[in-house]
Amino acid sequence: MPGDERYAEDTATWNLAHTHRPAVVVGAACVADIQAAVRFAHAHNLATAVVATGHGAVLPADGAVLINLRRMDTVVIDADRRRATVGPAVEMQSLVDAAAAEGLAPLTGSSPNVGVVGFTLGGGLSPVLGRAHGYAADHVRSAEIVTADGELRTIDAQTEPDLFWAIRGGKGNFGVITSLTIDLFPVTRLYGGGLFYGGGHVGPVLNAYRKLAADAPDELTVSFAFLRLPPLPFVPMPLRGRFAVHVRVAYLGSATDGERLVADLRAAAPPLIDSVVEMPYSAVASIHADPVDPVPAYEVGCLLSDFPEKAADALVAAVGPGIDTPLVMIEVRQLGGALAREPRTPNAVDNRDAPFQLFAATVGAPGMEAAFWPALSQVVDTLAPWVTGRKQVNFLTAYDTTPEAVEQAYDPATYARLARIKAAYDPGNLFRINHNIPPRD
Template sequence: MTLIEELRAAVKGEVFGPGDPEYDVQRQAWFLLVDQRPAAVVHVTGTEDVQAAIRLARRHRLTVGAQPVGHGATQATGSEAMILLRTNALDSIDIADGVARVGAGVRWRDLNKALTGTGLTSLPGSSGDPSVVGYTLNSGVSWFGRKHGFASNHVRAFELVDAEGHHLRVTKDAFPDLFWALRGGGGEFGIVTAMEIELLPEPAIYGGRMMWYAEDARQLLRAFSEVTTTAPDEFSLWAWLINMPDLEMVPPPMRGRWMVAIDSTYLGDGDEAEKLLAPIRAVAEPLVDTVGLVPLEKVGEIAQEPEDPMPGVGKVVMLKEFGPATIDALLELALDRPQPSPLMLLEIRHVGGAFARPGAQESAVGTMADPYFLLLGGMVMAPEHAPALHAEISTVVGGMAPWTGGLLPPTMAHGEPVEDVYPAATLQRLREIKNRVDPTNLIRGNRPLV
């Protein structure tokens, strides 16, 4: 029997191989430029399917990786020597006693919706599309993280299948080293099938998006800088420079021009939030203003991030500060130029707060010392566009070098070496645990440790 035949005989879920008509669709990551070509794609229906796939991978000397969606996919995933597990069907959500148990296929939009009206919240990210488990294994930078820290520090337990095919429940008391590693160390230690996370009391959420023409960019970014310098932990503020495409789907006044967007959430009273936003509103009246009370199920829509797979390229760097000199340099690099930029967006996200403080319990994620990060992104609609976009990202990152900071949060790393993500002592401990629980390196994640 071939590998595909053996898998089909061993698992309940669907199996696709390179010879199948649907293979090219099934193998895709969310980032379409990541060219995954695994030996097989298996849609697992439960723990038994995961165990069967691991047994066959070991027999055929292959590796195993898990992807419900593929938002974190890198060139490290989906090689020809890998069985790629799709965990979408593991979509159960159980909420009891202030804890949510979520399957590996649950997306943030699903959990946010399930929690709406319960008076409880978790720590959702900027989009509703990524999986809760994948996001949390890689630290989890939430809208509410300035108040509550990384999402990974709020995990109570992981359920996983290890490299030997054993089904484990991992907690701080059972397998404490593995528990430490899974909280922010990524998906290299086992195939996580479910996770239990602590829920938090949900205050009123006040926030939304404001947009202006880029002619006001310098004043708006300076107001953003001033507000974030003294912002309370309950307040999160993100600024964007968006290069609107010249397409019919874009409103005519915005079509083909740079815009500024500022997104916010405030955990508390709307009047207090408006006091914080007042210096920004004083610069100019926004063309778009969606700021108001936000139901939890709509939090993933504030930043209006795309959910359909796309040929995107992104890069994140930390910023030690975001003052007038930083703003002037960024605008000169991105906007004040004779030729149109291939960049589609630049995001400046204010972090700090609880992100910069050690969690109550030790985890691999540590802290994020720098108070801002800069995200640059664009799309490669044809192969010949790629060199210009990569060159532009390198130019902007190079120009911002006087202000760039240290290590990236794992959630925001995309293909960078692990040395750019973890301190040396943390990385050494992660590698020791990896070598202990998976000495043959059978389980592969988006960010290889060895």
């Protein structure tokens, strides 16, 4: 409780922009702890929030029951069936390493310390395997979940199929996931890394990027980011205190074919750093090199219907080299391929038709949401002719907590079905400190 010795430690999140001040925090070590916490919250009419790795914090859990899952981080690999069963707080790199020991790989995001469960239930966009295999949510086999009544349910496509459909895309709205069983893939290596260019070459680099993305096979994923990194020791020397274009490459084919595919990109300009090489799958986090230490982060994201030359020019004019902006990163991710196809087992992940995603982020002190909003919203406004008006669940941010904003992640029929299932399993909206889907009969 507030004032107790470990209260600050067990309420801490990865995104330091958000501080939780719950009425009580429960450090769960087993499923029974979670059930007890949920039943206590239900009995006292208190909202229930969950923290695992802390990446998904978007609202303060003030006055709530906060369940800290960080002690539940078990990974079990079933190599014969190519599956993994993970606890609710397993970090992505832990799963990657455990699967790699068996010659297998999960669908991973760009960050090594994001939680596997939160990543997967929010869709799970992999910048390495996604275009070849779809979303991580498409490859969930079963789950165990504590619902608002405190009951532990084991669900899959045959057992409570509505709830199983809803959690895959509905994220934390339906209960506390205590374990998740997911598919693994026989991937041990790839050709990938980053190409960093100075701001003076942004035009030819983006032209080469767009051409490569337009003709890319499903085994290739390319994205780019405008970076403004500080002149600090942890930043590689060529990138300190300057604008740079970071093109990320992940190719599942041979290194020879990969070199041929990115040849024009390499020839577009002399790179400051070229780290694109043959690598073990266990090193995929090095491609994006996302920050791993906790920071106060402020972000926006949206889906794009296209990224033509006019869009690239508009982005450069608004936030390219020489422009004064507090934004640290503006990225465009390539989607398409298997990400655009419906899965064999349907789920609530929508908006699959967009070929690109825009994401922008910056770092500052806590409480700077209003200060950074003009710069973040400007990026979206700049690309307004190509913004679809839809979003992905995992890229909803702290600026997207209204019901209208959450609805942008779903088709109307999907959202209505999610609201009905919410009414069946959480009629009192116990789980509402999130991108909330209110119950609706």
